[in-house]
Amino acid sequence: MSTASLLELAKVFAITSRDLVKIAAAFQKDMESGLACQHRSLKMLPSYLTKPGGEETGLFVALDFGGTNIRAQVVELAGRRWEIKQQRVQLLKDAAAMYDYTSTTTKAEALFDFIAAAIAAVVEPGRDYFLGHTFSFPCQQQSFNQAMLLSWTKEISTTGVEGEDVNQLLTAALLRRGLDKVTPCVILNDTVGTLMAGAYLDARASIGTICGTGHNTCYYDPSAYGAPMIINIESGNFNGVPCTRYDSQLDAASDKPGSQLLEKMVAGRYLGEIVRLAANDAIGLTLPPLSFTAERLAAVLSGAFDGILTELELTKKQQLAEISRLVVERSARLAAATYAGVLRHIDSEVRREHIIAVDGSLFEKMPGYSAAMNRALGEVLGSKSHQVKVSLTKDGSGAGAAIAAAAILKKQRCRP
Numbered sequence: 001m002s003t004a005s006l007l008e009l010a011k012v013f014a015i016t017s018r019d020l021v022k023i024a025a026a027f028q029k030d031m032e033s034g035l036a037c038q039h040r041s042l043k044m045l046p047s048y049l050t051k052p053g054g055e056e057t058g059l060f061v062a063l064d065f066g067g068t069n070i071r072a073q074v075v076e077l078a079g080r081r082w083e084i085k086q087q088r089v090q091l092l093k094d095a096a097a098m099y100d101y102t103s104t105t106t107k108a109e110a111l112f113d114f115i116a117a118a119i120a121a122v123v124e125p126g127r128d129y130f131l132g133h134t135f136s137f138p139c140q141q142q143s144f145n146q147a148m149l150l151s152w153t154k155e156i157s158t159t160g161v162e163g164e165d166v167n168q169l170l171t172a173a174l175l176r177r178g179l180d181k182v183t184p185c186v187i188l189n190d191t192v193g194t195l196m197a198g199a200y201l202d203a204r205a206s207i208g209t210i211c212g213t214g215h216n217t218c219y220y221d222p223s224a225y226g227a228p229m230i231i232n233i234e235s236g237n238f239n240g241v242p243c244t245r246y247d248s249q250l251d252a253a254s255d256k257p258g259s260q261l262l263e264k265m266v267a268g269r270y271l272g273e274i275v276r277l278a279a280n281d282a283i284g285l286t287l288p289p290l291s292f293t294a295e296r297l298a299a300v301l302s303g304a305f306d307g308i309l310t311e312l313e314l315t316k317k318q319q320l321a322e323i324s325r326l327v328v329e330r331s332a333r334l335a336a337a338t339y340a341g342v343l344r345h346i347d348s349e350v351r352r353e354h355i356i357a358v359d360g361s362l363f364e365k366m367p368g369y370s371a372a373m374n375r376a377l378g379e380v381l382g383s384k385s386h387q388v389k390v391s392l393t394k395d396g397s398g399a400g401a402a403i404a405a406a407a408i409l410k411k412q413r414c415r416p
């Protein structure tokens with residue numbers, strides 16, 4: 001490949017400072033139309049949860065159902081800190097163990113029985129527990145303990161869950177398993193869990209976000225739905241960023257073409273595939289579909305080339321690393337632009353201090369990711385950027401489920 005085509009790719013994936021400002025403004029506008037229930041790409045889903053006070057305590061079960069695995073935990077809250085006492089992590093699909101709970105061939109009942117088994121592995125038999133459930137998919141909620149799955153994302157397609165009340169599916173599976181002493185009392189998105197955990201640690205947290213297998217953001221709104229509440233933006237569905245030809249190819253081959261367009265440019269589930277499509281096209285590689293995972297992408301960025309990549313000549317390795325860097329940088333810059341849009345919505349002049357609580361392997365582990373995000377925030381917020389801090393809230397989505405359960409119980413006990 002000539003240097004010119006690498007330069008061309010650099011242009012294709014570039015998000016300039018001006019683009020950042022434009023995307024932030026478009027995102028803010030779409031949030032506002034979403035809140036006004038106008039046609040929009042952002043769903044702005046109510047959570048019926050506010051930020052915790054920080055003094056919540058007790059022992060809870062947290063179930064974190066993400067895109068890649070499920071985590072069942074027993075979490076002890078001790079006021080502004082937590083400790084994971086027990087944990088069981090299970091992949092949702094495992095080729096070696098020959099199971100896959102994410103495909104259309106699996107029914108809801110089987111999936112939730114699998115989850116109940118993980119919960120059974122961490123609880124003490126006969127002991128009463130309240131359970132907080134972090135469910136990382138778009139849900140329409142009527143209250144904090146009822147959530148109807150609108151549609152699967154992240155290429156999951158288990159049958160019989162869309163349109164159903166996820167809390168009821170879990171409750172029924174717990175009963176089938178004999179876990180009648182475990183009471184699911186709250187269900188929340190993982191971004192909401194992350195913000196709950198961030199705010200438990202520091203009251204300045206106002207935004208929660210996931211940069212992992214999937215991507216999404218929520219924020220604390222004091223009044224939009226008539227009461228203070230955290231709102232799940234479902235930002236992954238934002239459609240205000242022009243697609244490159246590689247994004248369009250990826251989208252066309254996905255489970256749900258036309259949906260989750262921002263997520264398909266930002267999230268770990270998709271980044272390797274974009275690099276693969278660009279590298280096959282521009283530098284003549286012949287990598288097969290889905291062979292270039294986010295883990296491989298991270299390895300390439302750290303200079304490690306495994307499997308078929310070991311065979312590549314040095315120049316191709318360098319070019320592949322450069323394309324990887326462009327795609328990862330674009331992801332971090334796009335996410336930062338949307339955070340700027342949220343900040344402008346909640347505090348137009350950014351007069352207050354804000355913490356953006358972030359969880360997810362992409363932010364935590366992808367080489368260069370957090371630095372690129374901070375650079376972009378600096379560009380888009382200018383002199384206000386010192387007011388905003390992006391803070392890794394590790395395991396926040398799981399701990400957030402326990403914190404949400406504690407906050408709900410506290411509120412109910414305080415009710416006259």
Ligand code: BGC
Binds near residue numbers: 153189191213217
């Ligand atoms: C889902 C969101 C979730 C995000 C991060 C997206 O695919 O639609 O609800 O918060 O992934 O897990």
